[in-house]
Amino acid sequence: AQKITQTQPGMFVQEKEAVTLDCTYDTSDQSYGLFWYKQPSSGEMIFLIYQGSYDEQNATEGRYSLNFQKARKSANLVISASQLGDSAMYFCAMRETQGAQKLVFGQGTRLTINP
Amino acid sequence: NAGVTQTPKFRILKIGQSMTLQCTQDMNHNYMYWYRQDPGMGLKLIYYSVGAGITDKGEVPNGYNVSRSTTEDFPLRLELAAPSQTSVYFCASGVGVMNTEAFFGQGTRLTVV
Numbered sequence: 001a002q003k004i005t006q007t008q009p010g011m012f013v014q015e016k017e018a019v020t021l022d023c024t025y026d027t028s029d030q031s032y033g034l035f036w037y038k039q040p041s042s043g044e045m046i047f048l049i050y051q052g053s054y055d056e057q058n059a060t061e062g063r064y065s066l067n068f069q070k071a072r073k074s075a076n077l078v079i080s081a082s083q084l085g086d087s088a089m090y091f092c093a094m095r096e097t098q099g100a101q102k103l104v105f106g107q108g109t110r111l112t113i114n115p
Numbered sequence: 116n117a118g119v120t121q122t123p124k125f126r127i128l129k130i131g132q133s134m135t136l137q138c139t140q141d142m143n144h145n146y147m148y149w150y151r152q153d154p155g156m157g158l159k160l161i162y163y164s165v166g167a168g169i170t171d172k173g174e175v176p177n178g179y180n181v182s183r184s185t186t187e188d189f190p191l192r193l194e195l196a197a198p199s200q201t202s203v204y205f206c207a208s209g210v211g212v213m214n215t216e217a218f219f220g221q222g223t224r225l226t227v228v
């Protein structure tokens with residue numbers, strides 16, 4: 001069964017520093033997709049970035065990049081030049097391409113950016 | 116384009132009452148999901164659907180039921196509400212193509228007292 005693990009309940013970072021949020025996953029499938037979502041205090045879920053299991057390049061979207069290490073089954077989110085508005089909960093998620101394609105989430109990491 | 120619409124936004128239920136959380140999407144997505152999020156926690160999958168007429172259980176289905184009679188609608192039914200069902204409920208939809216994200220509704224905050 002697919003499983004996502006985020007081992008950092010909370011992270012505190014100074015503004016303008018880079019931050020890495022950890023995500024490891026477990027799956028028996030060879031084909032799957034990995035997602036990161038941001039949830040600000042207002043509660044909505046905001047999609048940030050996607051990485052496919054067969055993608056050879058690490059995904060990037062503006063200040064967000066995904067450090068994908070397939071052999072280690074990790075998909076860490078890197079935020080460069082952090083801003084106060086980055087303070088939020090961050091969730092890693094995975095969807096397998098086989099079967100019913102359930103979208104499963106990790107426990108989340110609360111990121112706080114200090115001025 | 117409304118996206119994914121959930122109603123109501125807030126609700127207080129008494130123990131033993133029943134209710135239906137509504138979810139509608141106007142993007143013609145075949146995949147739809149229901150999640151619950153307890154305070155400070157991640158999203159747990161309750162039920163999902165891969166198309167009209169097809170539903171399946173997720174990680175925490177007990178105490179809930181769903182139906183999918185149309186592509187647009189995916190209501191979640193709570194029977195005999197319990198305090199343990201106090202949570203924020205999110206509905207999401209997606210195309211089902213691997214490299215596309217799921218779109219989320221704004222959530223329903225449910226309190227059972």
